[in-house]
Amino acid sequence: MDLRYEAYCFADRLFYDVQNGAETSRDDFSQLLPAVPEGWTQADRNIWRHLHPNGVVLPKQGWKIHVSATVLNAAEVLLASFEYLTARRIPFKYLRTHSIVLARNSKYAPREGSGKLITIYPADDDQLERVLAELSEILRGQPGAYILSDLRYGAGPLFVRYGGFVEQWLEKDGKRVLAIEGPDGALVPDQRKPVFWVPDWVALPACLEEHLAARRAGSADDFPYRVLRSLHFSNGGGVYEAVRKSDDRRVVLKEARPHSGLDRMNVDAVARLRREHEMLARVAGVPGVPEVFERFTAWEHEFMAMSEVPGRPLGQWLGHHYPLTHHEVDDEVVTAYTGRALKIVADVERIIGDVHDRGVVFCDLHPLNVLVDDDDRVSLIDFELAFGVEEDGKPTLGSPGFQAPPDRSGFEIDEHALAALRLYLFLPLNAVIELAPVKLRSHVDFIRRRFGLSDEYCAKVLAGLERRVDPPTGPTTTVLDGPEPDLPVVLKTVAEAILASATPRRTDRLFPGDVEQFETGGATFGHGAAGVLHALDVAGQGRFPDHERWLLDAVRRDPPKEPGFLAGAHGIAHVLENFGHHDLAGELVHSYAAMVPGTEDHGFGAGLAGIGLNLLHFAATRGDETYAGQAVELGERLDAALANAAPPGDKARAGLEHGWSGPALLFLRLFERTGDRRWLDAGVTALERDLDETMIALDGSTQVRDGNFRTLPYVGVGSAGIALVLNEFRLVEPDLPVVAKLPELVGGTTGEFVVQPALMLGRAGLLATLVHTGGPRHAIERHVAGLAWHAVPYQGGLAFPGIQLRRLSMDLGTGGAGVLLALATLANGTPVLPFLTAPALPGR
Numbered sequence: 011m012d013l014r015y016e017a018y019c020f021a022d023r024l025f026y027d028v029q030n031g032a033e034t035s036r037d038d039f040s041q042l043l044p045a046v047p048e049g050w051t052q053a054d055r056n057i058w059r060h061l062h063p064n065g066v067v068l069p070k071q072g073w074k075i076h077v078s079a080t081v082l083n084a085a086e087v088l089l090a091s092f093e094y095l096t097a098r099r100i101p102f103k104y105l106r107t108h109s110i111v112l113a114r115n116s117k118y119a120p121r122e123g124s125g126k127l128i129t130i131y132p133a134d135d136d137q138l139e140r141v142l143a144e145l146s147e148i149l150r151g152q153p154g155a156y157i158l159s160d161l162r163y164g165a166g167p168l169f170v171r172y173g174g175f176v177e178q179w180l181e182k183d184g185k186r187v188l189a190i191e192g193p194d195g196a197l198v199p200d201q202r203k204p205v206f207w208v209p210d211w212v213a214l215p216a217c218l219e220e221h222l223a224a225r226r227a228g229s230a231d232d233f234p235y236r237v238l239r240s241l242h243f244s245n246g247g248g249v250y251e252a253v254r255k256s257d258d259r260r261v262v263l264k265e266a267r268p269h270s271g272l273d274r275m276n277v278d279a280v281a282r283l284r285r286e287h288e289m290l291a292r293v294a295g296v297p298g299v300p301e302v303f304e305r306f307t308a309w310e311h312e313f314m315a316m317s318e319v320p321g322r323p324l325g326q327w328l329g330h331h332y333p334l335t336h337h338e339v340d341d342e343v344v345t346a347y348t349g350r351a352l353k354i355v356a357d358v359e360r361i362i363g364d365v366h367d368r369g370v371v372f373c374d375l376h377p378l379n380v381l382v383d384d385d386d387r388v389s390l391i392d393f394e395l396a397f398g399v400e401e402d403g404k405p406t407l408g409s410p411g412f413q414a415p416p417d418r419s420g421f422e423i424d425e426h427a428l429a430a431l432r433l434y435l436f437l438p439l440n441a442v443i444e445l446a447p448v449k450l451r452s453h454v455d456f457i458r459r460r461f462g463l464s465d466e467y468c469a470k471v472l473a474g475l476e477r478r479v480d481p482p483t484g485p486t487t488t489v490l491d492g493p494e495p496d497l498p499v500v501l502k503t504v505a506e507a508i509l510a511s512a513t514p515r516r517t518d519r520l521f522p523g524d525v526e527q528f529e530t531g532g533a534t535f536g537h538g539a540a541g542v543l544h545a546l547d548v549a550g551q552g553r554f555p556d557h558e559r560w561l562l563d564a565v566r567r568d569p570p571k572e573p574g575f576l577a578g579a580h581g582i583a584h585v586l587e588n589f590g591h592h593d594l595a596g597e598l599v600h601s602y603a604a605m606v607p608g609t610e611d612h613g614f615g616a617g618l619a620g621i622g623l624n625l626l627h628f629a630a631t632r633g634d635e636t637y638a639g640q641a642v643e644l645g646e647r648l649d650a651a652l653a654n655a656a657p658p659g660d661k662a663r664a665g666l667e668h669g670w671s672g673p674a675l676l677f678l679r680l681f682e683r684t685g686d687r688r689w690l691d692a693g694v695t696a697l698e699r700d701l702d703e704t705m706i707a708l709d710g711s712t713q714v715r716d717g718n719f720r721t722l723p724y725v726g727v728g729s730a731g732i733a734l735v736l737n738e739f740r741l742v743e744p745d746l747p748v749v750a751k752l753p754e755l756v757g758g759t760t761g762e763f764v765v766q767p768a769l770m771l772g773r774a775g776l777l778a779t780l781v782h783t784g785g786p787r788h789a790i791e792r793h794v795a796g797l798a799w800h801a802v803p804y805q806g807g808l809a810f811p812g813i814q815l816r817r818l819s820m821d822l823g824t825g826g827a828g829v830l831l832a833l834a835t836l837a838n839g840t841p842v843l844p845f846l847t848a849p850a851l852p853g854r
Contacts, residue, residue, distance in 0.1 A: 078154025125155035246271020246279030321381030336709030375427035411440025429474020507807025523821030535581025541822030575620025614672025665731030726770030769828025
């Protein structure tokens with residue numbers, strides 16, 4: 011799970027967003043601090059406020075100091091540090107608001123950034139030593155979360171690590187990562203992991219030697235358990251499989267970090283662990299609940315040991331057995347699954363009933379906390395939110411789609427989650443219901459019909475999940491519902507939602523989209539304005555001069571950080587060129603040419619393939635062979651890289667965005683342009699390299715392998731991305747032996763259930779692939795109908811959730827613009843992405 015999404019859910023109810031203007035002025039720390047002294051520059055960037063004394067020049071990288079604090083003492087720590095640092099003209103930055111501090115320390119915030127309130131940039135090792143000595147005295151006794159990426163200075167809230175002072179970026183495994191300069195000046199990753207790390211060429215300052223020795227002094231020999239492996243990590247701590255040294259008993263060991271893993275009431279992981287120990291003791295002996303052993307403290311962290319329980323999380327069980335993900339499924343399979351799922355529901359109800367008999371509200375029922383063994387026996391784990399019914403508690407954390415609304419109390423909290431579980435086992439889209447409660451009845455109607463569930467069962471789902479306070483209003487069906495949706499009307503309705511979401515007064519983004527837009531910028535093709543405006547145009551929904559002006563201004567105001575197509579300059583330039591903004595389009599291509607030689611990624615998304623394809627596009631639109639020559643040079647580089655490509659790894663990369671299918675498409679277009687058959691041969695080799703990452707999935711189709719058990723059918727990463735490019739080869743050279751693989755890949759795109767509606771990693775991409783490849787009509791119609799599960803009414807239009815389904819997205823890669831393109835491919839024969847051939851629609 012990408013934990014970044016949780017942090018972007020705090021600012022807005024409907025969209026992923028940064029916590030900028032969402033906070034009140036009272037929440038902003040600037041209300042508590044003195045005025046910034048004269049001679050200083052102050053700037054807000056994302057969640058940080060940067061303060062820099064004019065005239066002070068810092069190195070690009072060095073030893074930085076982090077100041078930790080809790081939500082309760084953050085203002086006091088910040089005030090004392092602010093006064094110290096401004097008096098000495100030392101640059102620093104701090105989190106802008108109390109709300110951001112809470113979000114950064116919450117249970118599912120990224121661990122590597124947790125605890126940091128202030129970052130200080132000493133000019134050299136001498137200033138580092140002086141600041142540490144003096145500020146540690148000023149902040150003596152102030153509590154704060156341990157910063158896992160750093161070395162702690164003494165016992166106070168100061169931590170140190172070596173890293174970049176200015177932003178420098180490097181490509182690593184297809185992604186842009188922050189970088190520092192190595193001893194030879196070449197960029198290397200600035201490692202930001204939850205472990206202290208010093209580059210090999212950097213000497214540890216003398217003032218830190220005793221603190222590193224103190225960190226290493228804690229011996230594993232003194233720890234009463236031998237850890238075998240980690241099972242789970244969160245910002246609050248870890249869960250481990252371990253052996254008790256005293257008697258060799260295998261246990262599960264749970265760890266809690268002080269001041270970390272906060273809930274919305276500022277309760278930390280340690281307090282929840284103590285509560286869990288108390289509640290497990292209270293329900294001791296209930297079948298299906300782990301036995302609790304001792305609780306103890308080691309290395310400042312709290313630990314609790316409990317018995318192992320068999321099984322895997324219900325979500326994993328569902329992923330293995332849920333029949334609607336298969337490309338073809340008969341009624342007998344659906345009936346057999348229904349019986350197993352109903353038994354699991356009954357077993358969970360029995361355990362919850364036994365827990366209630368002990369006077370305990372479980373309060374955290376969701377798929378990760380239900381374990382199912384090979385015989386479908388059920389266990390319940392993770393009692394950290396449980397409480398005695400006499401306490402009248404409320405959930406302070408929760409899984410999307412399972413957490414009870416505020417009006418539920420006592421045992422009703424668990425009854426709500428049980429209702430959510432009843433729905434989840436037959437249509438696991440609970441997060442959509444939380445985002446748009448109006449979707450509940452249509453989802454329940456679907457599971458009643460598809461799985462033959464009783465009216466009584468469905469009534470329990472509705473009774474448990476329907477809102478008692480402020481019930482949703484508006485239509486429960488959309489223009490996508492029904493046997494034959496009117497596609498022109500659907501396109502118009504999706505476009506209306508996209509346009510209604512625009513925020514032209516904002517400078518960071520025009521259309522709300524994926525969290526990636528706050529990393530790569532709000533103008534890009536994959537997640538920003540360029541892709542959305544492209545989709546609206548090619549789908550026949552119009553051009554919008556004011557929004558194009560925003561894009562032009564954004565490119566000048568905040569130039570792209572990289573040259574790639576989906577995430578950088580070339581994708582923006584492609585759209586500007588097609589819109590007639592030729593000067594800026596050409597300027598973008600030329601100004602980023604110097605970065606292309608340093609680009610090592612081969613993919614369509616951020617790498618050489620997407621850049622090369624766009625250069626061929628410019629050669630065609632401008633009649634300029636210079637661009638074509640540059641594309642040939644990139645083709646040569648890619649051909650050489652392909653010859654030395656590493657074998658497939660455990661993590662899936664094959665597909666259009668990161669795999670070798672993108673270079674294969676470039677090789678094909680070079681063959682068409684030059685007639686040189688070596689490019690066609692190179693394209694076949696590239697496709698075969700991606701095909702090496704495929705396997706036969708559980709349903710018998712061919713999909714991309716991701717780890718030992720999971721397979722992926724998607725466009726960005728998955729078999730659909732390979733199929734789209736292989737289909738282009740079919741259109742050019744249908745007798746190529748590799749073309750025979752196409753039906754196997756297309757088979758993986760026909761499943762009835764898809765978690766996300768997205769173009770690159772969801773249903774829209776599968777729909778478009780079927781249209782491009784001439785896939786079966788019933789599968790195409792099924793995908794159109796399935797988009798209705800995710801379709802959310804918004805401002806008179808129709809919107810779609812993005813990645814993780816937590817918030818709506820309008821971008822091309824993950825949201826409404828991608829859905830618009832997929833539907834336009836079906837309705838109008840529009841190529842779903844640039845550089846693909848328009849599909850041949852039936853009857854045209």
